Amino acid sequence: MCQAQTKQFNKIAGKTLAFLGAGNMGGALIQGIIGKRLIPAADIWAVDVRLARREYLKANYGINVTSDNKAAVDQADIIILAVKPQQLGSLLDEIRSVVDDTKLIISIAAGITLSYLQSRLGDNIRQIRGMPNMPALVGAGMTALCAGIKALPDDLQLAEDIFNCVGEVAIVKENLMDAVTGLSGSGPAYVMLVIEALTDAGVKLGLPPDIALKLTTQTVLGAVQLLKEKGLQPAQLRDMVASPGGTTIAGLFALDQGGLRAALIEAVEAATRRSKELGQ
Numbered sequence: 001m002c003q004a005q006t007k008q009f010n011k012i013a014g015k016t017l018a019f020l021g022a023g024n025m026g027g028a029l030i031q032g033i034i035g036k037r038l039i040p041a042a043d044i045w046a047v048d049v050r051l052a053r054r055e056y057l058k059a060n061y062g063i064n065v066t067s068d069n070k071a072a073v074d075q076a077d078i079i080i081l082a083v084k085p086q087q088l089g090s091l092l093d094e095i096r097s098v099v100d101d102t103k104l105i106i107s108i109a110a111g112i113t114l115s116y117l118q119s120r121l122g123d124n125i126r127q128i129r130g131m132p133n134m135p136a137l138v139g140a141g142m143t144a145l146c147a148g149i150k151a152l153p154d155d156l157q158l159a160e161d162i163f164n165c166v167g168e169v170a171i172v173k174e175n176l177m178d179a180v181t182g183l184s185g186s187g188p189a190y191v192m193l194v195i196e197a198l199t200d201a202g203v204k205l206g207l208p209p210d211i212a213l214k215l216t217t218q219t220v221l222g223a224v225q226l227l228k229e230k231g232l233q234p235a236q237l238r239d240m241v242a243s244p245g246g247t248t249i250a251g252l253f254a255l256d257q258g259g260l261r262a263a264l265i266e267a268v269e270a271a272t273r274r275s276k277e278l279g280q
Ligand SMILES: NC(=O)c1ccc[n+]([C@@H]2O[C@H](COP(=O)([O-])OP(=O)(O)OC[C@H]3O[C@@H](n4cnc5c(N)ncnc54)[C@H](OP(=O)(O)O)[C@@H]3O)[C@@H](O)[C@H]2O)c1
Pocket: 020, 021, 022, 023, 024, 025, 026, 047, 048, 049, 050, 053, 069, 081, 082, 083, 084, 085, 087, 090, 091, 108, 109, 110, 131, 132, 133, 134, 185
């Protein structure tokens, strides 16, 4: 359930939202916002260099589309920067003259810092930095947000309302955004690898591949649902499955010997280091 729909619809109604770049993530956000009716389609603009993409967004969501970033920014209250990080520099040059402190800028570009945006768009810009993840495409995303120093008290709430439409939101300090990238940003790929490995194990043991995948995905989904609904710690639920001398404890011992826990911690640390490098 989108919290924004019930709690904050009135606050966002009346504001115009512009997406600069409306590919995978911009499109996911548009889909979520329209689906949850947070902002009417008539008040949403999407800018994309691709004509086919603009046509698709207009036909599917009834939003306004253009190829003119400056025109979209000029009449928008909230602007979401959703191009690839390497495309951002020229985009900022393009819109700089029409950005001022009447507008809220939300950037989701990986590794791009608040201070960089401030240096390119001006000291007084109201800005929020966000890091969503891929499951936003199906409304099950995890987004971390942090606010720039000139953001108004309501700006973070506005951003929270927007990203709540594609999943859950956490507020963090900016110095933790690389860790967010390493954990929830990259995390879906780690989980896919685990699912793939468990499925392979099933096939190795004679299960048909489709059944092995079904067993694995429903097991992962069920474990996560159990965790969220029971409000217990993972270790408590793990102990509920692992009876003394039983099958699960034998499996867990093999995972410890294989170094799964250390490998996952190292994966998040390596991705966090890489995020820092890319940000520089
Ligand atoms: N996808 C994810 O899972 C994810 C997760 C977290 C954060 N992010 C961040 O979200 C941002 C967007 O990622 P994405 O995966 O949505 O990328 P994407 O699918 O490539 O979407 C970007 C879109 O913007 C278009 N574009 C490029 N330059 C433009 C310009 N100057 N003006 C208007 N449109 C322009 C691109 O067209 P062309 O393809 O022709 O260049 C593309 O259609 C990135 O900064 C990324 O770091 C993504």
